[in-house]
Amino acid sequence: MSVQPAATGLDLERVDGRAKVLGLAPYAYEHPAENPTYLYPVQSTIARGRITAIDTAAAETMDGVVAVLTHLNAPRLANAADKELAVLQSDEVGFRGQFVAAVVADSPEAAREAAARVRVQYHQEPHHAALRADHEDLYKPEQINAGLETDTQAGDPDAALASAAVVVDRTYTTPAEHNNPMEPHTTVAQWEGDRLLVFDSTQAVHNARKTLAPLFDVEVEQIRVVAPHVGGGFGSKGLPHAHVVLTALAAKVTGGRPVKYALTRQQMFFLAGYRTPTIQRLQLGASPDGRISVLTHDVVEQTSAIKEFAEQTAGISRMMYSADHRRTTHRLASLDVPVPSWMRAPGECPGSFGLEVAMDELAEACGIDPIELRVRNEPAIDPETGKPFASRHLLACLREGARRFGWERRNAQPGTVLVDGWRTGIGVAASTYPARRQPANTARIRFTGEGFYEVQIGAVDLGTGAWTALTQIAAEALECGPEQVRLQIGDTDLPVATVAGGSTGTASWGSAIIGAAQMFRKEHGGFPSAEDTSEGDGERNPAGKNYALHSFGAQFAEVQVHADSGEIRVSRMLGVYSAGRIINPRTARSQFLGGMTMGIGMALHEQSVMDERFGMIVNHDFAEYHVPSHADIRQLEAFWLEEVDEHAGPLGARGIGEIGIVGAAAAVANAAYNATGIRVRDLPLTADKFL
Numbered sequence: 001m002s003v004q005p006a007a008t009g010l011d012l013e014r015v016d017g018r019a020k021v022l023g024l025a026p027y028a029y030e031h032p033a034e035n036p037t038y039l040y041p042v043q044s045t046i047a048r049g050r051i052t053a054i055d056t057a058a059a060e061t062m063d064g065v066v067a068v069l070t071h072l073n074a075p076r077l078a079n080a081a082d083k084e085l086a087v088l089q090s091d092e093v094g095f096r097g098q099f100v101a102a103v104v105a106d107s108p109e110a111a112r113e114a115a116a117r118v119r120v121q122y123h124q125e126p127h128h129a130a131l132r133a134d135h136e137d138l139y140k141p142e143q144i145n146a147g148l149e150t151d152t153q154a155g156d157p158d159a160a161l162a163s164a165a166v167v168v169d170r171t172y173t174t175p176a177e178h179n180n181p182m183e184p185h186t187t188v189a190q191w192e193g194d195r196l197l198v199f200d201s202t203q204a205v206h207n208a209r210k211t212l213a214p215l216f217d218v219e220v221e222q223i224r225v226v227a228p229h230v231g232g233g234f235g236s237k238g239l240p241h242a243h244v245v246l247t248a249l250a251a252k253v254t255g256g257r258p259v260k261y262a263l264t265r266q267q268m269f270f271l272a273g274y275r276t277p278t279i280q281r282l283q284l285g286a287s288p289d290g291r292i293s294v295l296t297h298d299v300v301e302q303t304s305a306i307k308e309f310a311e312q313t314a315g316i317s318r319m320m321y322s323a324d325h326r327r328t329t330h331r332l333a334s335l336d337v338p339v340p341s342w343m344r345a346p347g348e349c350p351g352s353f354g355l356e357v358a359m360d361e362l363a364e365a366c367g368i369d370p371i372e373l374r375v376r377n378e379p380a381i382d383p384e385t386g387k388p389f390a391s392r393h394l395l396a397c398l399r400e401g402a403r404r405f406g407w408e409r410r411n412a413q414p415g416t417v418l419v420d421g422w423r424t425g426i427g428v429a430a431s432t433y434p435a436r437r438q439p440a441n442t443a444r445i446r447f448t449g450e451g452f453y454e455v456q457i458g459a460v461d462l463g464t465g466a467w468t469a470l471t472q473i474a475a476e477a478l479e480c481g482p483e484q485v486r487l488q489i490g491d492t493d494l495p496v497a498t499v500a501g502g503s504t505g506t507a508s509w510g511s512a513i514i515g516a517a518q519m520f521r522k523e524h525g526g527f528p529s530a531e532d533t534s535e536g537d538g539e540r541n542p543a544g545k546n547y548a549l550h551s552f553g554a555q556f557a558e559v560q561v562h563a564d565s566g567e568i569r570v571s572r573m574l575g576v577y578s579a580g581r582i583i584n585p586r587t588a589r590s591q592f593l594g595g596m597t598m599g600i601g602m603a604l605h606e607q608s609v610m611d612e613r614f615g616m617i618v619n620h621d622f623a624e625y626h627v628p629s630h631a632d633i634r635q636l637e638a639f640w641l642e643e644v645d646e647h648a649g650p651l652g653a654r655g656i657g658e659i660g661i662v663g664a665a666a667a668v669a670n671a672a673y674n675a676t677g678i679r680v681r682d683l684p685l686t687a688d689k690f691l
């Protein structure tokens, strides 16, 4: 077998691209199912209380209805501890939009019509559905916080603030936002005896079955979850939500017929996770020349009373800039609202809005350039852990971005450039995201005898390009061409792999594939025979424990605000990233641009509006919840530094899925300030805020 040039770094087209454009790539709902049934749910119309009566008679007698499930007749789950997942297990209602019943029928139309005929009576109890800074009585006393510290402190921040020459003390808010992948959350479930087959739109097939197994009192091996192609998730498909359990539960009462359920766009706003709103107070104290002595970041955010989800909003302020005195706190209000969850760069994304706008305010207060301010506060080591950074190229990103973007043309005096009725300005923000690698990934490699290697790993491509990147990684490790690699992913029948999330997928799965390739070459040498097979994992190449591993980036935005109407447009945006080795420039660029696009959505459009009287998210569809359209995205460019992070494992890659959105909204807000002299501290930046 000839030695091929390294397959990573190649600008390879998506290996799954042709199947996708031809409509041959099956998504969850499209898998063939024999004699299927269809599910349509009934959702609660109160935010908190109890179901006192359910009348299902009119639904049950409809033609085509197979079953009507309520908490009174639904099969019992073996474990109801997770109240998001314990569907139809009690009469309690914890938020508006929660599942209170479900119809299974021969057609989707019959299911929907029958669901509309189910009558539910409630005993309503008082509820709290809006996040406010003065809701101390609703704060949870303890938080799990994803294994990270709830609060941190170093030095004496209050004393340092009292003696600082320049102080910025501001509060910033970000609204609830919904992930809204193009493919809705979808589950097709079928029981064959005590074995469950699930086609699911998920970011993690193995995690999904691990979550389901104890609920249904079966071993994980009795459940198979399949997800070869996923139409986006942005974190909302990282953890199984209630619909997965509901569909599998309903499949228990159909006599073995499969149950198909795709959430409607409107249902997704209540049942599939969202980004918590945040209230962030930032205090920065500095010397007149902009050297920061104290940095505090105090956050209030929300979770659902039925389940804790804590966002790490202030985490970014623990490592981003140098300051002797520092404090971060998180307070979590427990409200009668849907359960928040992961949304692209959970923590860093909203946290960077507060921190990076505050930095812009400090630069102005000190009268120095915003890039120079960041140069002056660049830490030598990670301020939080004291570890050296494996690679910290923030300043290189800022300088390269400034050069490409034309930063020197920025007018430091805000509100001075008016062209054809449009006020124009430019702004910058820094970006970062941690490089984490998940343990417990295994890959299997089998030589077919016809020159092909089957490479198997239970990873998932949620639309990011994992099919392609993992093919390239395998080809390089096996020293063959990408066309000789037959990758198999998206199935729990394949070796254990972790979630496509947290920007960990490529590095985590790739390490396992490299481990398996090393094992294969050791066991079978350079001239394998048919059926030669090896398994390996990523454990043999651990990432550098003694280093702080983070990616960095610089976001630049040019914004136009109409002087009369307040209409705001992002006319240009440019990002430069340092993310370790880039496996495929084509898919990487798409990831960065996708993150920036979502950042523009966060800056200008996205806002889930809670009517607290009813606990209702009122703008729960695309008519009223706005995401960027083509007309909103004008000139967008992404660049990266050529580098290999030797501490980030055998690939030298740190992950690119989330960093494109971090800091993006702050760059837009800072540019809008430069354009208008109006400082907007509450997202999104709608026209009314500039009038």
Ligand code: MOS
Residues within 6 Å of the ligand: 203, 233, 234, 235, 236, 238, 342, 343, 344, 345, 346, 500, 501, 502, 503, 658
């Ligand atoms: Mo990402 S929010 O971990 O899919």
